[in-house]
Amino acid sequence: MRFDHAGIATDDATTLATLYTDLFGASLVHEEEFDGMRVVFLDLGNGYFELLEPLEDGTIARYVDDHGSGIHHLAVETDDIAGALERARELGLELIDEAPRRGAWGHDVAFLHPKSTGGVLVEFVEH
């Protein structure tokens, strides 16, 4: 597996994308509306920052309301997301997604509950 992205919840993805592009020399490589959010991927060459701006009520809207903007999750890329989930299950971890589902950018994703993973919301992603 390898690092894929850090998911960042924000109330203004446009402004943050401009700042990160300028500050980090990152490239905006993908942008879409997905699941009630504006989702922007910034490429750092060896991984992405995924900006998540809520457009309607949902998990990210509630996160921003409760915590303000900030780092929301870490995503690890795998070539075998079903196997990764099975391994997590064997380790006794609590899964948010029992099976992979379609995520942003057309990728297959599955999340693990942070209480099983050191307080970190972990996403497996298979491109």
Added chain:
Amino acid sequence: MRFDHAGIATDDATTLATLYTDLFGASLVHEEEFDGMRVVFLDLGNGYFELLEPLEDGTIARYVDDHGSGIHHLAVETDDIAGALERARELGLELIDEAPRRGAWGHDVAFLHPKSTGGVLVEFVEH
């Protein structure tokens, strides 16, 4: 610049390192006591997870007390940390470190205040 690491505050770096090694196939590549913390770097091939376990009172101890374990910061690697800080200053961002300082693993580091960077505690690191 490129992604360097996600810093994760934890009350038990040993247990979390074992879990992440198993779950992600990450390799433990560096471990030290630094600035009142046990610091463990796990290599994902294209970036690191840095586990930070407080051994005495300090920023990370207070973070864990207040928020519990979880994602603490995101670090971006640069070949010119002085230039990166200068660019941040030009952009009007609030700096935590006005000049680079010695961080874990002997790297030069400098942090930007999260209120300037979308709620994300950003670290510049030069190896």
